[in-house]
Amino acid sequence: MSEIQGAPAQGLEGQAAAGGSSGRRLNPSLLIGGGIVAVVVVLALVSYVWTPYTPMRVLAVEPYQTPNAEHWLGTDRLRRDVFTQILVGARTTLYVGFVAVGVAALVGVPLGILAAMSPGWLGQLVMRSNDVLLAFPALLLAIMFAALYGGSTRVAMIAIGIATIPAFARITRSGALGVMKTEYVVAARAAGRSPLGIAVRHVIPNVAGLIIVQASVSFAIAILAEAALAYLGLGTPTGQASWGRMLYEAQTTLRSAPHLALIPGGAIALSVLGFNLFGDGLRDWLDPKLEGR
Secondary structure, rough: OOHHHHHHHHHHHHHHHHHHOOOOOOHHHHHHHHHHHHHHHHHHHHHHHHOOOOOOOOOOOOOOOOOOOOOOEOOOOOOEHHHHHHHHHHHHHHHHHHHHHHHHHHHHHHHHHHHHHOOHHHHHHHHHOOOOHOOOOHHHHHHHHHHOOOOOHHHHHHHHHHHHHHHHHHHHHHHHHHOOOOHHHHHHHHHHOHHHHHHHHHHHHHHHHHHHHHHHHHHHHHHHHHHHHHHHOOOOOOOOOOOHHHHHHHHHHOOHHHHHHHHHHHHHHHHHHHHHHHHHHHEEEHHHHHHOO
């Protein structure tokens, strides 16, 4: 019976490998997006071991300096080094993204599998509850959480993660429904394999690509939501480096020192673009059906 269960799965993997041989070529979106993401990750990692100055330290220099040899991206109104804040802000950005996406995936993926494998009222209950949560945008939910528990990076991460759960649940359910109709899952059920065993052995490996792509897109959403919250004064508090916080503090100097807003704004835009391109590239690379497009 083990041979019967294993044969269809191996055949499917072989077909995917054969069908995706040319579709798995690295595409421009994946390369460009991956390069941008790699730069953000490097900036965050570098900030743990080296920064030009102590983060958020007030220096004995002139404020509003433009980029120069000593301060590569200039100084802000509080005489802090902007390049140092960009480095540490990259760390905050990735931290928020990882935690928010992790919360969403840990809750949304099991819910999506449960909804796909539980026909009838239970599956409908899961998805209708998911639709109710979907009605609350990440920014609105984060504002509600900030009003209840105060603005902080942790509150922003949890709120963004909760608001992103529906996306993971829906994409996982969609992929799992297709897997549940395959012959090898039918054979596994006939052999008496438990629902948990089917989910772990067959469903999760076959929807992993969809989850990875959704994670990269949700990462970009989390970055944008955290920056918006920090800009509104509801995210990362004063005293911690954040690209959104830098935008918030630079809004009063748009005429006199526009670079203080352009630099963090460009970092946010480039990061969001990078993760979106990376997600699109991953989708094209992992899905052999897109081979000829």
